[in-house]
Amino acid sequence: AQTVTQSQPEMSVQEAETVTLSCTYDTSESDYYLFWYKQPPSRQMILVIRQEAYKQQNATENRFSVNFQKAAKSFSLKISDSQLGDAAMYFCAYQESDKLIFGTGTRLQVFP
Amino acid sequence: SAVISQKPSRDICQRGTSLTIQCQVDSQVTMMFWYRQQPGQSLTLIATANQGSEATYESGFVIDKFPISRPNLTFSTLTVSNMSPEDSSIYLCSVVGVQETQYFGPGTRLLVL
Numbered sequence: 001a002q003t004v005t006q007s008q009p010e011m012s013v014q015e016a017e018t019v020t021l022s023c024t025y026d027t028s029e030s031d032y033y034l035f036w037y038k039q040p041p042s043r044q045m046i047l048v049i050r051q052e053a054y055k056q057q058n059a060t061e062n063r064f065s066v067n068f069q070k071a072a073k074s075f076s077l078k079i080s081d082s083q084l085g086d087a088a089m090y091f092c093a094y095q096e097s098d099k100l101i102f103g104t105g106t107r108l109q110v111f112p
Numbered sequence: 113s114a115v116i117s118q119k120p121s122r123d124i125c126q127r128g129t130s131l132t133i134q135c136q137v138d139s140q141v142t143m144m145f146w147y148r149q150q151p152g153q154s155l156t157l158i159a160t161a162n163q164g165s166e167a168t169y170e171s172g173f174v175i176d177k178f179p180i181s182r183p184n185l186t187f188s189t190l191t192v193s194n195m196s197p198e199d200s201s202i203y204l205c206s207v208v209g210v211q212e213t214q215y216f217g218p219g220t221r222l223l224v225l
Binding site: 091105 | 219
């Protein structure tokens with residue numbers, strides 16, 4: 001069965017600095033999607049970034065980028081120029097056949 | 113992305129009662145899902161809501177406890193039946209939008225006393 005592991009329960013970063021959140025997954029498939037979702041205190045799940053496994057190029061969305069290492073089954077999220085509004089729970093997710101499997105999440109704190 | 117709404121946004125219920133949660137999408141979507149997020153936990157898929165047929169449940173979830181309806185391509189309901197305090201969770205619906213990406217509703221926060 002596919003699993004998603006986030007080994008960092010909590011992370012903190014200074015405003016304007018860069019932080020990297022780790023995620024590894026286990027699958028025997030070659031075609032799948034990976035996502036990072038953000039869940040602020042409002043509990044709304046917000047899509048941060050998406051990666052297609054067949055694409056070697058790492059996805060980027062403004063200040064958010066990923067380091068996708070398919071052979072290592074690693075999918076880390078880098079947040080540059082961190083802002084106070086980035087404080088939230090971040091969930092890594094693996095998708096195959098429209099089903100999402102989530103990691104346990106990383107709580108990110110941003111200090112001024 | 114589609115605009116997704118859920119009703120109610122939160123509720124406090126008594127043990128043994130049932131609550132029906134509604135999920136409305138502003139456009140037709142093929143795939144809809146229901147997730148549960150227990151306190152301090154990640155999201156777990158309950159079932160896929162199939163239009164015109166019975167929902168497909170994940171291991172550990174059964175139709176008698178979580179009946180789901182999907183009468184059309186924009187609407188679904190999830191009922192939490194015979195509730196106990198262990199059912200206190202956030203329940204979220206999601207839909208598959210462009211590029212195979214799931215988008216989530218705002219969630220329903222349920223507290224069972």
